[in-house]
Structure formats: structure tokens, C-alpha cells
Amino acid sequence: MIDPVILQQGSDWRAQAEVFDEIFFIFLALGTLVGTIVVAYTLWNVYKYRDDGSEPKEDFDAPVVGELPTGQGGPKAKKLFLSFGLSAIVVISLVVYAYGILLYVEEGPDTADESDxxxxxxxxxxxxxxxxxxxxxxxxxxxxxxxxxxxxxxxxxxxxxxxxxxxxxxxxxxxxxxxxxxxxxxxxxxxxxxxxxxxxxxxxxxxxxxxxxxxxxxxxxxxxxxxxxxxxxxxxxxxxxxxxxxxxxxxxxxxxxxxxxxx
The missing domain is CATH 2.60.40.420 (Cupredoxins -  blue copper proteins)
Known part of the structure; x- marks a missing residue:
């Protein structure tokens, strides 16, 4: 978890407005990046695997409705677990980051100052x-x-x-x-x-x-x-x-x- 101490340097505390603006920017930037990658990858697959009227290749592993694509360690399984792992890393990192920084907003700096x-x-x-x-x-x-x-x-x-x-x-x-x-x-x-x-x-x-x-x-x-x-x-x-x-x-x-x- 992010230590709230990193959000303060001596008595120069960060204002809540700055913290919330940073959270908004990070979520917006990361969401835009991930969304762009996902949409681009989806469109690429739509184009690559479009039905052009020809016979499918012999090695084409077509998806089956109701079947989890674990396919004996085939390419579908690798893509599934790779996307799941990357998504988990992104989500958990955001949760930890947001929780730690919001604790700082909720509780304030760890130590009081005489100038408060x-x-x-x-x-x-x-x-x-x-x-x-x-x-x-x-x-x-x-x-x-x-x-x-x-x-x-x-x-x-x-x-x-x-x-x-x-x-x-x-x-x-x-x-x-x-x-x-x-x-x-x-x-x-x-x-x-x-x-x-x-x-x-x-x-x-x-x-x-x-x-x-x-x-x-x-x-x-x-x-x-x-x-x-x-x-x-x-x-x-x-x-x-x-x-x-x-x-x-x-x-x-x-x-x-x-x-x-x-x-």
C-alpha cells in the first residue's frame, strides 16, 4: 500500500483537490490506454478472422460455444490467461493505489503541526x-x-x-x-x-x-x-x-x- 507519508514533505501537504485531480488523471489515462489497446486488438481480430468465403485452414482452431478455450495449452488458452493476468495486475494496482491515497485524504498527515x-x-x-x-x-x-x-x-x-x-x-x-x-x-x-x-x-x-x-x-x-x-x-x-x-x-x-x- 502507498504510505501516506510520501504525500507530504515536511509541512508541505498536498491538498485534497490535487490528490483527486491526480486520481482522475491516472484513471483517465490508464483507462484510455487500455481501452485503445482492447478496441484496436478487437478490430484487428475482426479483420483477420473475417469470413471471406474461402475454406478455413486445417490448423484453424475455431471457438466452440460453451467451451472454455483451455485447449491443451493451445494459443487460445495462452491468450485467455495472459489477458486475465494483465487485467488482474492493472485492477489490483489501481485499487491499492487509490485506497492508499484516499486514506491520506480521509485521515490527513500522520503528524500534527503547531501551525495547524x-x-x-x-x-x-x-x-x-x-x-x-x-x-x-x-x-x-x-x-x-x-x-x-x-x-x-x-x-x-x-x-x-x-x-x-x-x-x-x-x-x-x-x-x-x-x-x-x-x-x-x-x-x-x-x-x-x-x-x-x-x-x-x-x-x-x-x-x-x-x-x-x-x-x-x-x-x-x-x-x-x-x-x-x-x-x-x-x-x-x-x-x-x-x-x-x-x-x-x-x-x-x-x-x-x-x-x-x-x-
Whole structure:
């Protein structure tokens, strides 16, 4: 089996999108090659053994309906077992390759890194809320740095949702009372290719109500230095909010009760 370690070099992990694109390309290329060989060989036999109206040669070993062409080790048997053996090698190799590489996508790199970022994703009718390690929350847009593994803990506050981004090839159930995990990474090269700020569409892939089709969001990927500046600003904002609350500007209990009371 392919060791997932070969898919990572230090902290430079391969993104799921790259892995799935590679799988697609390999299956497409190999399928095209095998298909071309099989079709070409079939057409060649059709031409070679066509009925031209003449008498068959004495050594012609015609196939018999219902008979396995094992023919005492004759040419038909050799062709049968050669094609079977080659097919088995191709299929088993693809299964082992795909299984090993998909384990990497499912489980992620073997070792965690201090630079990993963990974000809580909470779905609700009809939007997404993101909570960062410092307690800062955003709605609709997740902002992350390039060249980092981003771990997402996905859940829901009301009904079943499904968080995903087709462009990043990530998808995870959002179930009330439960947490599912998924991760992704975007390279700085991809960010530069999109003009210094990469954006990816987020959607809900679970029918969750009348507003399901509008339950979209965005993942914004910034260069490391720009993200650190943005994240530092969120910490300052959180600190200011805490100081304001402790200074007596928090809503009174009566107001909180009024706001939360049914009308």
C-alpha cells in the first residue's frame, strides 16, 4: 500500500483537490490506454478472422460455444490467461493505489503541526458561522492562511446540513449534537495565481429547508503575513469587547430577558 507519508514533505501537504485531480488523471489515462489497446486488438481480430468465403485452414482452431478455450495449452488458452493476468495486475494496482491515497485524504498527515489551525464550523438555517481559536467568530466567510493545514470541526445548531466546497474537494456532514472532522490546505502558489487572495465557494449539500439553495458562504485564503495581521486585529477586537463588557456596558439582565422572551 502507498504510505501516506510520501504525500507530504515536511509541512508541505498536498491538498485534497490535487490528490483527486491526480486520481482522475491516472484513471483517465490508464483507462484510455487500455481501452485503445482492447478496441484496436478487437478490430484487428475482426479483420483477420473475417469470413471471406474461402475454406478455413486445417490448423484453424475455431471457438466452440460453451467451451472454455483451455485447449491443451493451445494459443487460445495462452491468450485467455495472459489477458486475465494483465487485467488482474492493472485492477489490483489501481485499487491499492487509490485506497492508499484516499486514506491520506480521509485521515490527513500522520503528524500534527503547531501551525495547524482549528476552526469550529456551525451550520444553521440558513448560513455558516466560523469560530477561531481565539474565540472570534465570523458569519458567511472563513478567512485562513495559505500553506497551512486547516482542521474543521463541523456541527449544526438545528437540522442536518452538509458543509462542503467543490473547488477544494471537501465535504462533511453537519449534524446537531455531533462533530465531524475534515481538513484542507491551499498553497501560496494558488493564492498568487488568483491575484493574492484566493476565494472558494461554500455550499450546503444536504437539503435542509426552504432556504437550502441560498445557504452559501466563502473561504478566503490570504498570504501568511496578511492573515496574521487580520487575525491580530480580531484578537484586539475581542479584547476591546471584553473590556467594554467588564466596564458595565453589557446588556442588563432585564433587557436580555426581554429580548429572549417570546412575544
Amino acid at each position: 489551525i482549528e476552526i469550529l464550523v456551525e451550520g444553521y438555517q440558513f448560513g455558516w458561522e466560523y469560530e477561531y481559536p481565539n474565540g472570534h467568530t465570523t458569519t458567511g466567510e472563513m478567512v485562513v492562511p495559505a500553506d497551512h493545514r486547516v482542521n474543521l470541526d463541523v456541527t449544526s445548531r438545528d437540522v442536518w446540513h452538509n458543509f462542503g466546497s467543490s473547488e477544494l474537494r471537501i465535504k462533511s456532514d453537519a449534524i446537531p449534537g455531533e462533530t465531524s472532522e475534515v481538513w484542507f490546505s491551499v498553497s501560496s502558489e494558488e493564492v498568487e495565481a488568483q491575484g493574492g487572495e484566493a476565494t472558494y465557494r461554500v455550499e450546503c449539500f444536504e437539503l435542509c429547508g426552504a432556504g437550502h439553495s441560498a445557504m452559501t458562504g466563502q473561504i478566503t485564503v490570504l498570504p501568511q503575513d496578511e492573515w496574521e495581521e487580520w487575525y491580530a486585529g480580531t484578537q484586539s477586537e475581542n479584547t476591546s469587547n471584553i473590556e467594554t463588557t467588564s466596564a458595565g456596558n453589557a446588556p442588563s439582565v432585564d433587557n436580555a430577558i426581554i429580548r429572549g422572551a417570546p412575544t
